[in-house]
Amino acid sequence: MQITVLFFGKVADTLGERQRVLDFADTDMSLFTLRQSVLGTAFASGALSRERVLMSVNQGLTQEDRSLQAGDEVAFFPVFSGG
Amino acid sequence: MATVETLLLPQALDGQTLYRRFVEANRGAGAIVTFSGRVRGETTDGAVSHLWLDWYPGMTEQSLTDIAEAAAARFDVLALLVAHRCGEVQAEDEIVFVAAASSHRRAAFEAADYLMDRLKSEAALWKREIGEGFARWVEPTAKDADDLKRWT
Numbered sequence: 247m248q249i250t251v252l253f254f255g256k257v258a259d260t261l262g263e264r265q266r267v268l269d270f271a272d273t274d275m276s277l278f279t280l281r282q283s284v285l286g287t288a289f290a291s292g293a294l295s296r297e298r299v300l301m302s303v304n305q306g307l308t309q310e311d312r313s314l315q316a317g318d319e320v321a322f323f324p325v326f327s328g329g
Numbered sequence: 330m331a332t333v334e335t336l337l338l339p340q341a342l343d344g345q346t347l348y349r350r351f352v353e354a355n356r357g358a359g360a361i362v363t364f365s366g367r368v369r370g371e372t373t374d375g376a377v378s379h380l381w382l383d384w385y386p387g388m389t390e391q392s393l394t395d396i397a398e399a400a401a402a403r404f405d406v407l408a409l410l411v412a413h414r415c416g417e418v419q420a421e422d423e424i425v426f427v428a429a430a431s432s433h434r435r436a437a438f439e440a441a442d443y444l445m446d447r448l449k450s451e452a453a454l455w456k457r458e459i460g461e462g463f464a465r466w467v468e469p470t471a472k473d474a475d476d477l478k479r480w481t
Contacts, residue, residue: 254385321385325450326450326454327466327469328456329425
């Protein structure tokens with residue numbers, strides 16, 4: 247299944263990209279697994295902190311146990327800082 | 330139900346023009362409170378030349394709307410306006426402008442205060458300060474978290 251992954255703020259900076267389209271053979275996947283495959287290295291090196299990275303599916307904030315479906319738009323980004 | 334307008338602006342934000350328009354649209358209001366947030370020219374790292382405000386098209390606009398609608402439901406206001414910049418914002422330029430109209434002053438003061446506390450921590454925006462010899466992503470402070478707790 248195909249998943250579009252977007253990155254914003256410091257997460258985009260750290261990875262050096264803003265968007266990635268991934269194709270998974272597995273059709274039963276959680277956001278936890280996707281996050282590990284995309285950000286695992288950055289977490290391990292300390293470049294990003296797992297606690298400070300939020301995630302959304304189809305533009306709604308969600309948690310890591312969320313299961314994904316083909317065509318979902320996933321995004322990873324730091325805690326917000328507006329105003 | 331109060332009138333709610335939210336704007337996400339990649340170009341210049343002109344609070345004075347927004348204020349005049351807001352007053353014109355709310356002639357019957359007994360109280361109008363506005364807040365204009367500006368980019369500080371100095372931080373502990375040194376002089377800031379500009380900010381980069383990253384945003385998520387669609388989600389960012391929705392976050393502004395959600396915050397403004399929550400304020401409209403919570404306070405006895407006639408109208409609310411929230412305008413926020415995104416993209417590159419120069420030092421000393423306006424980054425955010427909020428306006429609240431109500432029959433009496435208290436609700437307008439409180440609504441503007443509430444809007445700003447929530448925008449700081451819950452608007453889907455990511456702020457990077459850029460100056461001579463430094464650039465850093467800004468995260469909400471403990472103070473911002475305390476400000477937000479005032480309303481829970």
